[in-house]
Amino acid sequence: MQRFLSRPTVSGWLLASPLTLVLTLFLVLPIVMIVIVSFWQATEFSIVPAFDFENYEFLFGSPVTYKVFLNTFKYAVITWACTLLIGFTVAYFLAFHVRSQTWQIALFLLCTIPFWTSNIIRMISWIPFLGRNGIANSALISAGVIDTPLDWLLYSDFAVILAFVHLYTLFMVVPIFNTMMRIDKSLIEAARDAGATGAQIMWNVIIPLSKPGIMIGTIFVVTLVMGDFITVRFMSGSQSANVGRLISNDIALLQYPSAAATAVVLLATVLIVIGLLLRFVDIRKEL
Amino acid sequence: MEPRPRSFYVLAAFFCLFLLFLYGPTLTIGILSFQGPNGGLTFPMNGVSTHWFFNLFEQQAVGDIWGSFARSLVLGLMVMVTTVVVSVMGGLAFRKRFAGSNVVFYLIITALVIPSILISLGVGLIFSQLGLTVHWATSGFGAQLTWTLPFGLLIMFAVFNRFDKSYEEAARDQGATAWQTLRHVVIPIIAPSLIGVALFGFTLSYDEFARTLLTAGSYNTLPLEIYGMTTNVTSPVLYALGTLTTVFSLFIIAVFLLTARIATRRRSRAGSDAGKGMI
Structure with missing residues (x-):
């Protein structure tokens, strides 16, 4: 018995059993359930088991679906570009320009603390800034840049992307900083000794070596933006839609089978994107 | 030290x-939550008061802020303890490279990337079809x-x-059992990181x-309650609530970070008996 228990596979599975149990009950089964319900039918008051493709036919037959998916990708790509640019610059500053380790840790913590506070509050906090009579408009008017308040600051695609960048840049900073800290500084010295310019060092040494961090950050940002519904709803004032909002609207109308079908397509899309991204990075090696 | 370049x-x-x-x-x-009683959602400040904070403690027309705060607190602690225990066990399991660990690993990655509304929808559907109350x-x-x-x-x-x-080999060589090695060697060494896991949880x-x-x-x-308030509350009481929960979060973060610091110090002190004169 003792020998049986000490086999790596047996003891490994025993130790992993609570984890596997939670993930089976609250991850695998819900996905299975969503796939099953996506073939069901909805009546006015309830959902009934069935097996037909009506939900999918409706989904793929509606021009709204394509528009909304396109919009979701638009948010993902723009947010990704902004967070990458800002996140890379911040991580680069922390890793290569801050010299003492104490300062590095302190500034890094300062960047990560907002991650542990509420996203909803952080979205609400943009209202006094972007509103019609908000700080941004008053500042622009008193500076003489504009005469009438800008209406597109709050409740617009601009506000949605601003909030995404505000919420998720952290997910770029942390992994990129992490990989940059592992870059051997002597490689940079070697490049400089061999006559490389600053731009060449950046392009041929630092960026290639930071790639794993960039990929992990990309995975985080893209999946968070693609799966979001609350930021888009709140920051666009219900004027824009992404796939997550399509699902949450169906849920609000108790159209669970239709919501499930959209959810299946969204999950498939996200997994395909992740599958493509994972070809560029071996996550298990990077931890 | 060489002078800092201009790029710095x-x-x-x-x-x-x-x-x-x-x-x-x-x-x-944070500033706007101190609006005067007649102040609005944006600047200018219409006087300075703690009116909106007191407002939070009065009977609310909508919702139940303090009840939801208590629930979030209890739930947070439940999730925290479970996350620490299950993560440590999972982490120990993955060191063994057991057969099939790849499947569990990809499940973890899936949990991380799956749109959160899918979990909500799926779990909700399972409970309703089984006739259980969520x-x-x-x-x-x-x-x-x-x-x-996953975190x-x-x-x-x-x-x-x-x-x-x-470290483990040394403990085992001295006759420690697997449990003793874990309890007296591994856990004390990883303790500061466990506080990090607890903070995330x-x-x-x-x-x-x-x-x-x-x-x-x-x-x-609480987050659900706050979200409900955004649709029907249009006074700075929303900011007061936001400020209070943020201050609470910052307080929790500070407690965890300080504890982690103390744990790290204690570990480095316990890890070496240099200078104590014992042979």
Whole structure:
């Protein structure tokens, strides 16, 4: 018995059993359930088991679906570009320009603390800034840049992307900083000794070596933006839609089978994107 | 030390702007929550008062702020303890490279990347089809674990990948059992990281919205309550609540970070008996 228990596979599975149990009950089964319900039918008051493709036919037959998916990708790509640019610059500053380790840790913590506070509050906090009579408009008017308040600051695609960048840049900073800290500084010295310019060092040494961090950050940002519904709803004032909002609207109308079908397509899309991204990075090696 | 290049100052300015971008809006609502009783949602300040904070403690027309705060607190602690225990066990399991560990690993990655509304929808559907009532302490608890456990495990992977196995071998050579090695050698060494896992477990649960949306049942958690308020409350009381919860979060973060610091110090003190004169 003792020998049986000490086999790596047996003891490994025993130790992993609570984890596997939670993930089976609250991850695998819900996905299975969503796939099953996506073939069901909805009546006015309830959902009934069935097996037909009506939900999918409706989904793929509606021009709204394509528009909304396109919009979701638009948010993902723009947010990704902004967070990458800002996140890379911040991580680069922390890793290569801050010299003492104490300062590095302190500034890094300062960047990560907002991650542990509420996203909803952080979205609400943009209202006094972007509103019609908000700080941004008053500042622009008193500076003489504009005469009438800008209406597109709050409740617009601009506000949605601003909030995404505000919420998720952290997910770029942390992994990129992490990989940059592992870059051997002597490689940079070697490049400089061999006559490389600053731009060449950046392009041929630092960026290639930071790639794993960039990929992990990309995975985080893209999946968070693609799966979001609350930021888009709140920051666009219900004027824009992404796939997550399509699902949450169906849920609000108790159209669970239709919501499930959209959810299946969204999950498939996200997994395909992740599958493509994972070809560029071996996550298990990077931890 | 060589002089700083000009790029340092440009990047430092950029970094300061980034911090302003991160914290500016939160500071703004912090200031605006002290609006006078007749003040609105934006500047100018119409007098300075603590009116809106007192407003929070009065009987609310809508919702139940303090009840939802208590629920979020209890749920956060439940998720925190579970996340720490399950993550440590999972981390220990993955060191053994057991057959089939790849499947579990990809499940963890899936939990991390799956849109959170899918968890909400799926768990909600399962409970309703089984005839069970959704409740924050059952379905809500499980749904939140699918978000906190991947973070806990990623931290444990990072910790154990850097763990020096010779400490364990030394303990085993001196006759420690597997449990004694774990209890007296491994756990004390990884203790500061466990506080990090606990911080993630608590704060991610305390702030979680999407995964509890359809799984919390008839009693709201705090983020759900706040979200409900955004649609029907248009006074600075919203900012007062936002400021209070943010201050609470910052307090929790400070407690965890300080504890981690103390744990690290204690570890380095206990790790060496140099200078104590014992042979």
